[in-house]
Amino acid sequence: MEVFVDPDICISCGTCIDICPGVYDWDDSGKAHNQIEEVPPNLEDCAREGLENCPVDAIREA
Numbered sequence: 660m661e662v663f664v665d666p667d668i669c670i671s672c673g674t675c676i677d678i679c680p681g682v683y684d685w686d687d688s689g690k691a692h693n694q695i696e697e698v699p700p701n702l703e704d705c706a707r708e709g710l711e712n713c714p715v716d717a718i719r720e721a
């Protein structure tokens with residue numbers, strides 16, 4: 660799976676980073692971004708949990 664964070668939608672709440680820091684991190688402008696595009700199998704569950712808990716649906720799965 661791949662995940663993408665839309666910085667125009669992200670409100671910098673930090674939820675996805677708290678849930679799955681191996682996939683999501685802060686970028687230089689204070690928005691979340693995915694530090695890896697292709698999520699390894701062992702991180703898929705937490706990547707998906709971060710996506711599902713984003714309050715503004717800024718993360719999409721590809």
Ligand code: SF4
Nearest residue numbers: 669670672673675713
């Ligand atoms: S959960 Fe959504 S709004 Fe919050 S930091 Fe992550 S992408 Fe941004």
